Amino acid sequence: MSKVQTGLRYSEEHEWLDTDAAPAKIGVSAVAADALGDVVYLDLPEVGSELTAGTTCGEIESTKSVSDLYSPVSGTVVEINQEAIDNPALVNEDPYGAGWLFTVEVTSEGPLLSPEEYASKNGGEL
Template identity: 55%
Template sequence: MPEQNELRYTAEHEWVLVDGTTATIGITAYAAAQLGDIVYLDLPDAGTEVSGGTVVGEIESTKSVGELFAPVDGTVLEKNSAVGDSPELVNSDPLGEGWLLKVEFSALPPLLSFDEYSALIGE
């Protein structure tokens, strides 16, 4: 599991772990807690082109339905099939086994640091 200060964040409560030209993407622990028990995820398949800032999926919880936004432009390399089978992983381990997508990107847009994200959520 990555350290929180190794990650970058979006204002839409997603985290991004950069490794070369691959961005692993998930939702933050804060977002998972706000959503409540996650019961369903609709994620794009490998090979899907995504554009930063656009809706690419859906997260359904016992409280509400939320949208998943692409934080980068690129091509989906992999979606986490484990969260498709066990969506509760997003609640129990949002920064580890609960990751959602891996996307190959060509340029990284400005993202928030841990301190900037903490200020955004008031922590």
């Protein structure tokens, strides 16, 4: 079973949000990373771009498929994780740590799930 990190909130589309970080940090859950298989390419939003909660903001490509990334929040992209772009396997190896994707100066949040709700819906374990 895939790990669901406590202390984060999750979108229905499998992105996690850490609002304890400033600016807020966003990545994909271990549930999504495990389902995707080996991540080989990331297309992330550009620094300075404006995101709208619930809309696509990039792509994540694995050996199995290409999936859209959805922003769990509205706001401005502050930073992208260049290490993850250079080494997309970080998303599989450490999705809640070194495999984070980008940070956002949040203006509003979309609908988000608690770790418990997300784990229950997606078969993950806390």
